[in-house]
Amino acid sequence: MKLLTGNDLPSGDVVWWTGAGWSRHVEDAVDVGHDGEGIARAEEGCRRVNVPYVIDATQTPEGPRPAHIKDRIRALGPTVRTDLTLKPADPAAGNWVI
Known part of the structure; x- marks a missing residue:
């Protein structure tokens, strides 16, 4: 299976070709x-997407899944626990000593 991915030109968001347009959800690919x-050439020429490229993927019960780890991260999100990251609204955020 081959998927087409790139980045939305105005927002920079990762997008996936649906057959009729672009979606931010890999499940729609x-x-x-x-x-x-x-x-990819046609869509880049129309300036709807930036740097589109074809990747290998497999079909799963949850939908298509990219074969390479880089593209899985682009599709499914970060590989770190977001509950452990420093939040900008956290009052302690300004208490770092450097």
Whole structure:
């Protein structure tokens, strides 16, 4: 299975080709087969997406999943526990000693 991904031009968000447009959800992505490079060129030329490229993926019960870890992170989010990150609204955020 081949998926087409890139970044939304105005927002920079990761997006996935749905067969009719772009979605921020990898679950909406469709197999582009051998047509991926042509779709990528056309979409980049229309300035709807930045740096589109074709990746390998597998179909799972939850939807398509990128084969490479880099693209899985782009699709499914960070690999760290977000509950352990420093929040900007945290009152203690300004108490760092450097």
